[in-house]
Every structure is written in C-alpha cells, then in structure tokens.
C-alpha cells in the first residue's frame with residue numbers, strides 16, 4: 001500500500017464518476033483525503049458544507065477515506081497533510097489539456113508533489129456534474145449517475161434557485 005493521496009475537486013455535486021475514482025484510489029493508497037475546494041469563482045450550486053456532506057455520506061464505510069474542505073493552493077493542502085500525491089480523474093481527451101496544464105503548474109509550485117491520473121469505468125467517462133445539473137433542471141432522472149440523496153438535493157436546490 002502507498003501513503004496518503006489527496007483527491008481535490010469542486011464536487012458540485014459528487015457523481016458516481018467521482019465515487020468510482022475514490023474507490024480506485026482507495027485500493028492503492030492507505031489514506032485518501034477527498035479535498036473539497038471552496039472555489040467561489042466557479043459559483044457552485046451547493047455550498048462547500050453541502051458538497052462535503054454529500055461526499056461524506058457517499059463514502060461512509062469506505063476504509064481510509066476522509067473528506068475535508070479547503071481553500072487556497074492544493075499543493076499547500078497536500079504538504080499540510082504530508083501527502084505527496086494528488087489524484088485527478090481523466091475522462092475523455094477533453095479533460096487532458098486542462099489537467100495537463102494544472103498538473104505541470106502544481107509541479108512548478110511543489111516539485112515534491114506528484115499528480116496521478118485515474119480513469120473511471122467507461123460508463124462514467126462522459127459524465128460531468130455540469131451536464132447533470134442541466135439535465136435535472138430540464139426534468140431528467142439522473143438516478144443512474146448520482147446517489148439517490150444527491151438527486152433529491154439537486155431537484156430541491158434547482159427548484160429553490162430556479163437554476164438554468
């Protein structure tokens with residue numbers, strides 16, 4: 001087993017694709033810290049407390065998985081937790097350019113922290129939280145893509161915010 005790894009993201013909200021990556025990371029690392037970024041510039045639909053709460057519920061029972069929210073540079077968060085690995089999920093080629101840029105920028109900031117990419121099961125390889133929000137706002141049933149409690153929260157929040 002390897003040491004601790006950080007899986008950072010916005011998780012607005014957590015999807016089965018994120019959960020798939022967490023489970024894969026958990027098979028490799030003794031500790032997986034899911035780091036929920038505040039990311040106010042992304043104007044998340046859910047508060048950081050709500051997003052972290054969904055993740056805690058979704059990962060309850062997964063050994064070695066912890067959920068923590070953070071603000072600031074992810075490499076600083078990693079160092080604070082003595083983790084040398086950042087996990088990111090890679091879906092299609094479309095993720096590659098952004099993820100590549102981010103991984104190399106983070107390496108420039110902290111050469112002792114390595115980014116490792118994991119691919120989800122192919123059934124989640126096209127799944128994005130953004131698309132799910134759009135689909136739910138149009139009345140779609142997304143129960144095959146998110147835990148039931150997330151689908152319920154999405155419906156309530158979108159109704160409340162009249163999100164488009």
Ligand code: ADP
Nearest residue numbers: 008009010011012017018088089090120124127
């Ligand atoms: P960010 O805002 O940091 O890009 P996201 O919450 O969108 O955060 O995603 C966190 C990480 O999970 C990213 O590496 C992203 O590529 C990955 N990811 C998102 N959706 C999926 C999915 N369906 N399958 C696998 N990885 C995913």
